[in-house]
Amino acid sequence: MTLYALRRLAVALPILVAVTFCVFALVDLAPGDPAAAIAGENPTPERINEIRVMLGLDEPLLTRYVSWFTAAVQADLGSSLANGQSVTEVIGDRLPVTISLVFVAMLITLVVGLAAGMLAALRHGRPTDRVITALASGAIALPPFWVALVLVLLFSVNLGWFPSIGYEPLSAGLWPWLSHLLLPAIALSLLPMAEVTMQFRQALATVLKLDYITNAEARGLSRPRVLGKHAAKNAAVPVTTVFAYRFAQVLGGTVAIESVFDLPGIGRLAVNSVLSRDIPVLLGLVALTTLIVLVINLLVDISYGYFNPKVRT
Amino acid sequence: MLTTTSKRRSAAAILAGALLLAPLAACGSSGSDDKATGSPSAAADPASFDRTATITIGTPSPSNILDPALQNNIGQNTFTFLIYDSLTQMDSDYQVQPMLATSWEYAADGSSLTLKLRDDVTFNDGTKFDASVVEANINRGKTLQGSALVAALNPIDKVVVEDDYTVRLELKKGLGAELPAVFALNAGMMVSPKAFTERGGELATDPGTAGSGPYIPVQVTSGQELVLERSDDYWNDDTAYAQKLIVRTVVDQAARINGVQTGDLDVAQISGASPVQESLALVDRGAFEGDLISQATPVVLMLNAERGDLKKPEIRQAIAMAVNREEMVEGLFAGNATAADQFYAEGFWAHDDDFGAERPFDADAAKKLVEEAGGAEIDVAAATGSTAEPVAQALQDQLGKVGIKVNLQSIPFAQIDDMYRRGELDAQVINASPAPDPASTMDYYVTSGFNAARGHGDLFGSLVAEAADPTKSIDERAAKYHEIWKIMAEKDVWVPILWGQQVWVRNDKVANVPNLSWVRSGFPSYRDIGKVK
Numbered sequence: 083m084t085l086y087a088l089r090r091l092a093v094a095l096p097i098l099v100a101v102t103f104c105v106f107a108l109v110d111l112a113p114g115d116p117a118a119a120i121a122g123e124n125p126t127p128e129r130i131n132e133i134r135v136m137l138g139l140d141e142p143l144l145t146r147y148v149s150w151f152t153a154a155v156q157a158d159l160g161s162s163l164a165n166g167q168s169v170t171e172v173i174g175d176r177l178p179v180t181i182s183l184v185f186v187a188m189l190i191t192l193v194v195g196l197a198a199g200m201l202a203a204l205r206h207g208r209p210t211d212r213v214i215t216a217l218a219s220g221a222i223a224l225p226p227f228w229v230a231l232v233l234v235l236l237f238s239v240n241l242g243w244f245p246s247i248g249y250e251p252l253s254a255g256l257w258p259w260l261s262h263l264l265l266p267a268i269a270l271s272l273l274p275m276a277e278v279t280m281q282f283r284q285a286l287a288t289v290l291k292l293d294y295i296t297n298a299e300a301r302g303l304s305r306p307r308v309l310g311k312h313a314a315k316n317a318a319v320p321v322t323t324v325f326a327y328r329f330a331q332v333l334g335g336t337v338a339i340e341s342v343f344d345l346p347g348i349g350r351l352a353v354n355s356v357l358s359r360d361i362p363v364l365l366g367l368v369a370l371t372t373l374i375v376l377v378i379n380l381l382v383d384i385s386y387g388y389f390n391p392k393v394r395t
Numbered sequence: 396m397l398t399t400t401s402k403r404r405s406a407a408a409i410l411a412g413a414l415l416l417a418p419l420a421a422c423g424s425s426g427s428d429d430k431a432t433g434s435p436s437a438a439a440d441p442a443s444f445d446r447t448a449t450i451t452i453g454t455p456s457p458s459n460i461l462d463p464a465l466q467n468n469i470g471q472n473t474f475t476f477l478i479y480d481s482l483t484q485m486d487s488d489y490q491v492q493p494m495l496a497t498s499w500e501y502a503a504d505g506s507s508l509t510l511k512l513r514d515d516v517t518f519n520d521g522t523k524f525d526a527s528v529v530e531a532n533i534n535r536g537k538t539l540q541g542s543a544l545v546a547a548l549n550p551i552d553k554v555v556v557e558d559d560y561t562v563r564l565e566l567k568k569g570l571g572a573e574l575p576a577v578f579a580l581n582a583g584m585m586v587s588p589k590a591f592t593e594r595g596g597e598l599a600t601d602p603g604t605a606g607s608g609p610y611i612p613v614q615v616t617s618g619q620e621l622v623l624e625r626s627d628d629y630w631n632d633d634t635a636y637a638q639k640l641i642v643r644t645v646v647d648q649a650a651r652i653n654g655v656q657t658g659d660l661d662v663a664q665i666s667g668a669s670p671v672q673e674s675l676a677l678v679d680r681g682a683f684e685g686d687l688i689s690q691a692t693p694v695v696l697m698l699n700a701e702r703g704d705l706k707k708p709e710i711r712q713a714i715a716m717a718v719n720r721e722e723m724v725e726g727l728f729a730g731n732a733t734a735a736d737q738f739y740a741e742g743f744w745a746h747d748d749d750f751g752a753e754r755p756f757d758a759d760a761a762k763k764l765v766e767e768a769g770g771a772e773i774d775v776a777a778a779t780g781s782t783a784e785p786v787a788q789a790l791q792d793q794l795g796k797v798g799i800k801v802n803l804q805s806i807p808f809a810q811i812d813d814m815y816r817r818g819e820l821d822a823q824v825i826n827a828s829p830a831p832d833p834a835s836t837m838d839y840y841v842t843s844g845f846n847a848a849r850g851h852g853d854l855f856g857s858l859v860a861e862a863a864d865p866t867k868s869i870d871e872r873a874a875k876y877h878e879i880w881k882i883m884a885e886k887d888v889w890v891p892i893l894w895g896q897q898v899w900v901r902n903d904k905v906a907n908v909p910n911l912s913w914v915r916s917g918f919p920s921y922r923d924i925g926k927v928k
Contacts, residue, residue, distance in 0.1 A: 354457060
């Protein structure tokens with residue numbers, strides 16, 4: 083298993099380098115001058131040039147990238163062009179918000195998605211299955227951004243049950259924390275929840291028809307034991323794939339959803355850093371999100387080994 | 396709450412007397428459609444304010460840099476106005492008024508500017524304010540690495556402390572007329588020398604007690620939220636009516652509107668044609684109250700006479716004549732805007748009341764000019780998501796009708812101005828920010844910076860220098876600027892289009908929004924905001 087994990091890690095590292103270099107080059111190719119953007123009102127060309135030199139923007143692209151990457155692997159992501167604050171600190175301030183949001187969204191995805199998928203599989207072909215399938219199909223078609231706006235209007239503005247904007251840390255209490263996250267998490271989780279439902283329904287329904295399940299039931303094993311120990315585990319592989327794929331999408335979805343709910347997470351930070359050409363922050367975010375996605379994919383790959391030992395070889 | 400436009404107009408009329416005395420907020424709004432909607436009165440008596448109140452404000456600008464010397468955009472003033480006092484401030488007619496400087500006088504030959512200072516001001520860290528503080532701040536602004544004040548303070552050659560409360564600024568020849576007005580912004584904000592000596596770069600993100608202003612920041616979450624508490628020892632009792640201000644950056648307009656509806660925000664600033672209309676509709680439906688404020692920031696089409704078809708004077712003239720301002724005001728802004736024929740709004744001393752529309756809308760004449768020139772094609776840029784973008788789209792339609800093909804360019808805000816300055820764009824629709832003194836505006840937009848006059852040769856002769864002569868009276872200077880505006884209109888250097896309006900949506904307790912200093916710039920000082928008991 084360790085060798086398998088190391089092999090997967092060896093594949094992940096070049097991806098990290100490639101992604102960060104691409105973003106580095108893209109930002110560099112974009113029109114406009116970051117030095118001018120931070121030089122204040124009506125800067126002189128000399129002043130802009132002074133800032134360019136100060137930021138090392140006069141160096142060749144490759145030199146700057148190597149210098150950035152060398153520092154980044156030592157956890158030094160540089161300083162924000164917006165206010166000189168350390169990028170690690172800027173991202174560190176925002177990361178708990180996004181982690182909380184993604185955590186709640188994925189929790190909803192798993193709990194509701196698996197429960198609905200299992201129910202549909204157990205009632206395969208019956209009205210319950212058809213209703214769940216129809217709802218899941220509908221949920222896939224709804225844009226999260228639109229869902230977010232509807233949720234705000236309904237539950238915040240009209241009913242006043244939840245705050246419409248802002249964030250409270252978990253240290254402020256469970257409900258204050260959760261109340262700020264529930265609506266955005268629901269908006270984010272709708273699509274992955276629907277996909278998990280559909281995938282789990284299909285996989286479980288297929289597994290439930292296999293001979294070994296019939297045999298297990300014939301041996302007198304209880305239905306929950308058959309489902310939990312024998313059927314669900316084998317049906318979990320496609321669900322795990324969808325989960326990992328959708329995790330990256332949920333992380334990306336925070337960019338829009340955090341704006342709607344004014345959540346001060348890394349999604350909103352990414353938008354601000356793009357608009358203000360705060361390149362160090364942008365690169366730090368890209369490196370971090372790439373790393374997170376790679377780690378999740380790695381964990382999923384490793385989980386395949388757990389679910390199906392044949393893939394370890 | 397008032398539910399119709401006519402009722403809002405009535406309220407404005409009732410409040411007119413009070414607004415005449417108000418600071419910048421209501422400035423120059425003669426003839427404007429500013430509407431104070433709802434209760435309490437926009438000009439509520441400060442005696443009725445709850446001095447223990449907390450007010451949560453939603454603003455689009457992020458509080459990134461709280462050191463005035465390092466601020467790289469005007470939006471930061473919304474935060475720093477609360478923390479720092481400045482040497483001067485602006486009144487309702489954009490006239491410079493005293494703040495930390497009680498008076499100022501230019502030498503007869505314009506070679507120096509002498510400022511007399513208040514003697515009763517102490518910084519929140521206990522440092523006494525005096526002439527040496529002014530000297531230290533100006534020198535810091537001119538020399539600090541990364542300082543954004545180098546250009547603003549450039550006219551000052553040397554600072555001389557004459558006595559504890561008198562400072563003389565020796566000026567470079569022919570420069571410095573704009574300094575009293577410049578000192579009303581971050582260039583004039585005074586930071587405790589003790590703070591910038593001991594804490595250096597920390598000030599940008601955590602200014603603490605470095606200011607002498609009415610509020611002290613107690614919690615700074617960079618780019619997100621600034622929490623301030625009133626300074627109990629502030630020298631001016633007629634401001635800072637709340638105990639605590641929370642200025643929260645909420646970038647999304649819809650989120651700000653929702654925030655006020657749900658009570659997460661007490662007041663929020665809304666701009667742009669559609670959001671303003673939506674907000675006013677919600678005001679009419681009773682969702683919240685609102686103050687509609689005419690902005691002194693014109694939307695202007697800048698034309699680069701060094702590029703493509705814009706090199707041809709007849710094409711620039713055709714563009715100026717093809718712009719149907721009234722159609723935009725009604726069609727795009729549902730009447731919540733005012734057609735602009737010049738850069739400075741009515742009420743400001745550099746505004747020309749007798750300015751004739753040099754290029755009245757005349758589509759037929761414009762079409763003829765374009766046909767004679769054999770057609771034209773230009774690129775028109777606007778910042779992505781800005782209030783200028785819909786105007787650029789409307790321009791594409793209007794110019795298309797006279798035979799000018801317009802290719803729209805949507806460019807991120809952080810890049811577009813720099814690209815125009817470097818001459819990489821044909822034309823740009825901007826939401827311009829006229830400086831408090833037109834000498835700065837000329838420098839920033841016309842003769843350097845945006846360099847609107849590029850490609851026109853020597854348009855102004857000695858006029859620019861004469862208009863910026865500090866020894867001249869305001870009336871004499873105004874006359875010179877009126878000549879400059881006329882030349883710019885005749886040569887189609889730029890095309891002022893309209894002044895937009897912004898609405899401050901709020902709950903029924905928040906008061907004084909139309910009276911806030913700088914509110915017409917879109918970046919108000921919230922020092923005077925209050926909440927009635």
